[in-house]
Amino acid sequence: MLEVEHVSKRFEPPPRLLRLLSRVASPRTVQALTDVSLSAGRGEVVGLVGANGAGKTTLLHIIAGLLEPSSGSVRVDGFDVVAESLEARRRLGLVIADDRGFYWRLTGMENLTLFGVLAGLPREEARARADELMRQADLARRDRMVFGYSSGMITRLHVARALIANPPLLLLDEPTRSLDPLVSLEVGRLVRRLADEGHAVLLSSHDLGEVLKICDRVVVVNEGEVVLADTAAGLRAREDGVSGLLHALEGAAR
Amino acid sequence: MSALPALRSSNRDRVVALGRRDLKIELSYHFGQLMQLLSIVFPVATYFYIAQLVNGSPELSGYGGGYFEFVLVGLVGTTLATLGSQMFSSMISREQSEGTLASILSTPTPLWVLLLGASLFPMGFAVVEVLIYLALGVGLFGAEFSATGLLVAIPVAALDVAAFAGIGILSAAFIVVTKRGEPVTPLIRAATTLFAGAVFPIALLPLPLQFVGRMLPSYYAIEGLRAALLTDDPLSAWDEMLVLAVMAAVLLPLSMWALTKALRWGRISGTLSSF
Numbered sequence: 001m002l003e004v005e006h007v008s009k010r011f012e013p014p015p016r017l018l019r020l021l022s023r024v025a026s027p028r029t030v031q032a033l034t035d036v037s038l039s040a041g042r043g044e045v046v047g048l049v050g051a052n053g054a055g056k057t058t059l060l061h062i063i064a065g066l067l068e069p070s071s072g073s074v075r076v077d078g079f080d081v082v083a084e085s086l087e088a089r090r091r092l093g094l095v096i097a098d099d100r101g102f103y104w105r106l107t108g109m110e111n112l113t114l115f116g117v118l119a120g121l122p123r124e125e126a127r128a129r130a131d132e133l134m135r136q137a138d139l140a141r142r143d144r145m146v147f148g149y150s151s152g153m154i155t156r157l158h159v160a161r162a163l164i165a166n167p168p169l170l171l172l173d174e175p176t177r178s179l180d181p182l183v184s185l186e187v188g189r190l191v192r193r194l195a196d197e198g199h200a201v202l203l204s205s206h207d208l209g210e211v212l213k214i215c216d217r218v219v220v221v222n223e224g225e226v227v228l229a230d231t232a233a234g235l236r237a238r239e240d241g242v243s244g245l246l247h248a249l250e251g252a253a254r
Numbered sequence: 255m256s257a258l259p260a261l262r263s264s265n266r267d268r269v270v271a272l273g274r275r276d277l278k279i280e281l282s283y284h285f286g287q288l289m290q291l292l293s294i295v296f297p298v299a300t301y302f303y304i305a306q307l308v309n310g311s312p313e314l315s316g317y318g319g320g321y322f323e324f325v326l327v328g329l330v331g332t333t334l335a336t337l338g339s340q341m342f343s344s345m346i347s348r349e350q351s352e353g354t355l356a357s358i359l360s361t362p363t364p365l366w367v368l369l370l371g372a373s374l375f376p377m378g379f380a381v382v383e384v385l386i387y388l389a390l391g392v393g394l395f396g397a398e399f400s401a402t403g404l405l406v407a408i409p410v411a412a413l414d415v416a417a418f419a420g421i422g423i424l425s426a427a428f429i430v431v432t433k434r435g436e437p438v439t440p441l442i443r444a445a446t447t448l449f450a451g452a453v454f455p456i457a458l459l460p461l462p463l464q465f466v467g468r469m470l471p472s473y474y475a476i477e478g479l480r481a482a483l484l485t486d487d488p489l490s491a492w493d494e495m496l497v498l499a500v501m502a503a504v505l506l507p508l509s510m511w512a513l514t515k516a517l518r519w520g521r522i523s524g525t526l527s528s529f
Contacts, residue, residue, distance in 0.1 A: 011523065011524055012523075014523060058524075061356075061524075064360045065359070065360060065521075066356050066359060066360055066521065066526055067521055067522075067524055067526075068518070068521040068522045086362045086364065087362075089360060089361060089362040090362040092360075094360050096356065096357070098353055098356075100352055100353025100354070101353045101354060101356065101357045102352075102354065102357070103275060103279060103352065103354060104352065105278070105279045105282040105283075106275065106278055106279065106282075110275075110278060113271075114271050114272075114274075114275050115357070115361065117267050117268055117271040118268055118271065118272075118358070118361040118362075118363045119361055119362065120362060122267060123267055123270075123271065145282070161357075
């Protein structure tokens with residue numbers, strides 16, 4: 001379902017003229033990803049673990065078509081995310097780690113319906129699906145505009161949006177961010193259930209315990225490079241378990 | 255879940271959904287648009303009284319002779335030019351600042367559908383504005399227009415918006431790259447007022463400045479609207495329609511190319527969502 005092959009991403013400073021027009025985040029070249037390869041099949045949850053700035057979000061954005069890789073290729077269900085972007089995007093749902101991303105002057109229900117139609121559902125079907133997801137996400141107050149939502153509610157709305165058209169690939173960038181432990185647990189169960197239904201899931205998280213519990217395989221990235229890739233069972237079976245994984249992360253960070 | 259679900263919404267559904275989004279957002283601010291519509295009465299009334307001073311000027315003889323009708327059509331032309339030039343840059347600017355640009359661009363929606371959907375509400379609102387201009391002018395201040403001319407004015411207005419939409423999409427491309435400082439709309443409004451004959455005939459300008467006016471789509475739009483609405487031969491607007499059609503045919507593909515390049519640059523540089 002998802003094949004990432006030798007992806008590198010380098011952010012170059014923009015040309016001088018553009019730097020005159022607008023200040024840029026960094027005037028230097030930043031190597032965000034180097035030769036990253038991974039895959040996720042249907043029914044599989046792959047965890048992407050790494051410290052802040054390791055390149056997890058960059059990779060997810062490349063897969064979602066929001067960034068272009070400098071080299072390498074990404075295919076979703078056989079479609080290249082750059083050359084066949086519309087077809088690739090039809091097949092994925094993205095949860096972004098951002099409190100923004102919704103129309104704050106619309107209700108959650110209106111947002112979900114809109115994104116359902118944009119994802120390809122007929123309006124009535126999008127409304128029915130949005131209604132169902134609002135209930136599942138425990139967002140019962142359907143008349144409330146998004147600007148009245150808490151961070152946790154926005155995160156749940158993000159998850160609901162990713163599921164609106166039931167895409168075969170789900171990209172979840174820290175989906176349990178801002179959630180209380182009980183709801184995080186519920187999201188974990190939901191991710192596992194989605195995989196059992198046949199979705200492929202790529203999940204980025206800081207929570208190693210959560211990743212080892214939910215995921216089938218784990219990929220650890222550090223400074224844009226894959227430093228460890230193994231099955232969750234394999235990692236759990238290691239004598240040093242989670243502490244060994246933490247050690248690997250720390251070692252990579254040094 | 256083993257296969258891709260059947261996705262049957264058409265691009266028409268998407269365009270309508272985007273138009274409905276903008277309508278709901280605007281209606282959530284209860285007074286914003288209402289005040290804008292009410293404010294139309296002020297320029298109309300102001301120019302009505304200025305017209306009492308300048309009626310009968312020989313420069314107006316080719317336009318039916320009445321300054322009020324002349325300037326009312328100029329205001330309509332300026333409204334349409336502003337609409338075309340700012341609707342897309344406003345959309346991009348808003349989507350960037352609210353963080354929804356990434357959300358929208360991660361959906362399988364073609365770029366042209368996003369642009370068309372984003373234009374629905376502003377175009378509908380501009381039609382209401384234009385109708386208010388004309389209703390106030392005719393109903394309250396006694397302006398006179400040819401009824402046949404109103405029919406001819408519709409394609410002139412549509413071509414005007416199409417030509418300016420090209421400029422508007424170029425402006426949106428600029429916003430994608432620079433984030434702020436949309437340079438086109440204020441310039442278009444000012445240039446239309448000064449050079450394109452919105453409030454006085456460009457024959458009063460020095461020759462080099464008349465040449466500048468003739469480079470602007472708004473000159474042909476306003477001249478076309480005046481030919482349709484103020485003269486005995488509305489079909490004489492044909493020449494202006496032709497020029498506007500050529501401008502639209504050049505500007506629209508050029509601007510789409512520029513916006514596609516700008517979005518690609520955003521994807522390469524990682525600045526798509528920043529503002």
